[in-house]
Amino acid sequence: MLFPYSDIIIRSIAVYFFMTIALRVFGKKELSQLNTADIILILLISNSVQNAMVGPDTSLIGGLVAALVLFIINFIIKKLIRRYKTLSKLLVDKPEILIHDGRLDFKTLSRLDISDEELKEAMREHGIEFFKNVKLAMLEIDGTISIISQDKENLKQTHYKRKHNRKNLQKF
Structure with missing residues (x-):
């Protein structure tokens, strides 16, 4: 040596x-x-x-x-x-679009094993009730879900830490 x-x-x-x-x-x-x-x-x-x-x-x-x-x-x-x-x-992973202008990307959600409950929890944390009110939802490279609302008056962004439950992906 x-x-x-x-x-x-x-x-x-x-x-x-x-x-x-x-x-x-x-x-x-x-x-x-x-x-x-x-x-x-x-x-x-x-x-x-x-x-x-x-x-x-x-x-x-x-x-x-x-x-x-x-x-x-x-x-x-x-x-x-x-x-x-x-x-x-x-x-390095790249961010993934989950929802764009209220439309869910089902292929990406399924591939990333993100359930509708995880997505809804992230929306509730941001004060958003319906998918149609989401301008953009992204799975960031650190595993958080960022959400930007459609509401121009109350434009906010939040991060949601994913909880990785191993349940099967539920239908949206």
């Missing part, structure tokens, strides 16, 4: 990219509001990948090197995402 901790560096980079891809595939939006099962999953994943990163080196220095590598690679990835739009498209 060129450097005594090069094995930890390579392992940490591999784990970082694996976790990035896994979150992209399984839905980063799932992290917008954590429930008990999500927290348990994160704790178990962190414990399982810790061994993959440091290998047999369980020393303090080994753990700090792994953590430092994760911070550095995260910093570099964020810089690259800002600079290169194609990389950004691969790694």
Whole structure:
């Protein structure tokens, strides 16, 4: 080995990219509001990948090197995402239109597994009773639902944190 901790560096980079891809595939939006099962999953994943990163080196220095590598690679990835739009498209979700001018996008709602109750809850939090009164509802990249009302006098915008219940999508 060129450097005594090069094995930890390579392992940490591999784990970082694996976790990035896994979150992209399984839905980063799932992290917008954590429930008990999500927290348990994160704790178990962190414990399982810790061994993959440091290998047999369980020393303090080994753990700090792994953590430092994760911070550095995260910093570099964020810089690259800002600079290169194609990389950004691969790694960062884009906002999704759920309602536009009172019309629901059923394909998007179904694909994102957003129930009518979640949408109605977000509308109620904004003081909107009917879908027809929604100018624009967006699922933001952080998992919140933003709503802009049709009412020009009381134009407001609010964010609604999704609660990820696993119930089947109900009919609208």
